[in-house]
Amino acid sequence: MKLSYIIREGLVGIRRSSMPFMNSVFSVTIALVLVGVGVLAVDNGLQYIGDLQPDYDLEIFLTNASSVDEQQELASIISEDPGIIRMDYLSKQDAADLYSAEFGEDILSLLDDNPLPSSFRITFEEVYRNKIYIQSFVHSMEQLSPVDEVMFKQDLFDRVQGILQSVYLISATAIFLIILSTVFLTANNLRLMILSRYEFIETIRLLGASDFMVKAPFFLEGGILGFIGGLFAVFIIAGFEFGLERMHIIELPVRIMQYPELIAGVLLFGISLSSLGVLKAVRRMLRFVA
Amino acid sequence: MIKFENVHIRYDSGITLRDLNFEINSKEFVYLFGPSGSGKTSVLNMIYMDLFPNEGQVIVLGKESSYVKRRDIAKIRQQIGMMFQEPRLLSDRDIYSNIAIPLELFGYKSNEVRQKVNRTVDELGIRSRLSHFPIELSAGELQKVALARAMVNTPGILLVDEPTAHLDPVASDEVMKALWQIHGKGTTVLIATHEERLIKDEPARTISMHGGEIIQDRPL
Numbered sequence: 001m002k003l004s005y006i007i008r009e010g011l012v013g014i015r016r017s018s019m020p021f022m023n024s025v026f027s028v029t030i031a032l033v034l035v036g037v038g039v040l041a042v043d044n045g046l047q048y049i050g051d052l053q054p055d056y057d058l059e060i061f062l063t064n065a066s067s068v069d070e071q072q073e074l075a076s077i078i079s080e081d082p083g084i085i086r087m088d089y090l091s092k093q094d095a096a097d098l099y100s101a102e103f104g105e106d107i108l109s110l111l112d113d114n115p116l117p118s119s120f121r122i123t124f125e126e127v128y129r130n131k132i133y134i135q136s137f138v139h140s141m142e143q144l145s146p147v148d149e150v151m152f153k154q155d156l157f158d159r160v161q162g163i164l165q166s167v168y169l170i171s172a173t174a175i176f177l178i179i180l181s182t183v184f185l186t187a188n189n190l191r192l193m194i195l196s197r198y199e200f201i202e203t204i205r206l207l208g209a210s211d212f213m214v215k216a217p218f219f220l221e222g223g224i225l226g227f228i229g230g231l232f233a234v235f236i237i238a239g240f241e242f243g244l245e246r247m248h249i250i251e252l253p254v255r256i257m258q259y260p261e262l263i264a265g266v267l268l269f270g271i272s273l274s275s276l277g278v279l280k281a282v283r284r285m286l287r288f289v290a
Numbered sequence: 291m292i293k294f295e296n297v298h299i300r301y302d303s304g305i306t307l308r309d310l311n312f313e314i315n316s317k318e319f320v321y322l323f324g325p326s327g328s329g330k331t332s333v334l335n336m337i338y339m340d341l342f343p344n345e346g347q348v349i350v351l352g353k354e355s356s357y358v359k360r361r362d363i364a365k366i367r368q369q370i371g372m373m374f375q376e377p378r379l380l381s382d383r384d385i386y387s388n389i390a391i392p393l394e395l396f397g398y399k400s401n402e403v404r405q406k407v408n409r410t411v412d413e414l415g416i417r418s419r420l421s422h423f424p425i426e427l428s429a430g431e432l433q434k435v436a437l438a439r440a441m442v443n444t445p446g447i448l449l450v451d452e453p454t455a456h457l458d459p460v461a462s463d464e465v466m467k468a469l470w471q472i473h474g475k476g477t478t479v480l481i482a483t484h485e486e487r488l489i490k491d492e493p494a495r496t497i498s499m500h501g502g503e504i505i506q507d508r509p510l
Contacts, residue, residue, distance in 0.1 A: 206366035
């Protein structure tokens with residue numbers, strides 16, 4: 001059997017049973033819209049929750065008596081820690097500026113001397129951002145001489161981490177359930193599409209077509225179906241996002257058109273879902289055809 | 291080429307084929323003769339590996355049907371032309387496409403397909419019907435199209451189930467002439483029929499069946 005036959009028969013099959021094909025494209029599109037919206041909703045949700053987190057995880061306040069050399073030595077000790085992704089130094093003047101920005105008063109006009117200490121603000125890398133690691137880091141910092149106090153808001157940290165864990169779990173379960181339901185929804189429609197081609201499958205099988213000869217054009221047809229369904233889904237999601245923004249309902253930090261990996265994922269998922277679904281339906285039908 | 295050894299088949303409906311024994315050699319022309327329900331179509335279906343015996347052996351082109359693998363069935367069918375009792379044409383394809391299916395499946399080039407289809411339809415006198423759809427043809431023409439599809443690939447074996455059942459005498463003669471012509475090219479032909487007239491007009495070896503049994507195997 002030639003490749004040209006597979007391609008031609010795949011395309012001819014679409015033309016000959018255009019209604020069941022479009023019906024399947026519709027169901028694949030709906031399925032992929034559900035998956036795409038689910039992933040985007042989770043991504044946007046995580047982004048919003050991420051914004052609620054403080055800009056840094058803890059702050060190390062230095063004694064007023066600490067010298068510049070001591071502060072530099074401390075900075076190099078901190079920067080060697082593998083779990084730290086970011087470290088910002090706030091001088092006494094920076095602290096005074098922040099105070100006046102926050103409370104609207106210049107602290108130097110209230111007091112003769114600036115009592116605010118200089119500090120390091122520390123942000124941990126995601127994988128190291130856990131209570132045990134941070135507590136051990138706090139403990140080691142408290143032993144060092146230029147350190148006056150380490151401020152780690154453990155209650156807030158625990159609460160945000162707890163929310164994030166729950167969101168991850170709920171999101172993963174929701175996406176899994178969406179994918180599962182889309183597979184069932186699509187599989188049924190694809191089965192109906194293949195059922196409408198029973199006459200063709202039975203006839204060519206009786207005329208000597210091997211299982212591969214029967215399956216190959218349908219596999220291609222399934223791939224085309226999934227690709228078209230995927231494209232429709234991407235445009236529908238993009239239109240939906242555009243509508244939300246135009247109506248000022250919500251501003252989405254993550255959008256599908258800025259996310260080529262998600263577009264590729266939707267298309268790939270559509271192609272695999274349809275071609276494998278079609279293949280499964282044909283294989284099932286071949287069991288009843290001698 | 292085709293061998294039946296002590297073949298038995300029992301259906302749930304109660305119809306039974308009993309102790310079938312015969313052998314058909316290469317390039318033979320054989321009638322399988324008997325009334326409706328005598329088991330002729332079942333014999334053809336067993337040769338075509340669309341039906342398998344409960345007991346005994348059916349050997350076709352060296353393959354024993356009880357042990358044959360699914361992919362081998364396709365290979366065997368590629369060497370056998372089968373004209374079913376019902377034409378089994380694809381209603382959404384024109385006559386040309388229907389006849390061309392086996393050739394396209396087996397990888398013939400498009401110009402070879404065209405040549406073979408044209409030659410076959412000329413032999414059967416249905417060239418004018420090539421662009422029509424099955425629904426536009428009479429029962430007799432559909433039979434001829436089904437026969438054209440079975441013989442277009444010049445198979446080693448041609449199984450024909452009631453080829454003249456829906457045909458008038460003239461069309462019937464044309465079909466039989468075509469069958470003898472393809473036999474003349476070296477194809478083994480096995481025709482299941484209930485029409486005694488065919489055997490009288492063109493005598494050949496005749497295996498007679500009745501009630502699921504072979505009652506006579508009369509050589510030419």
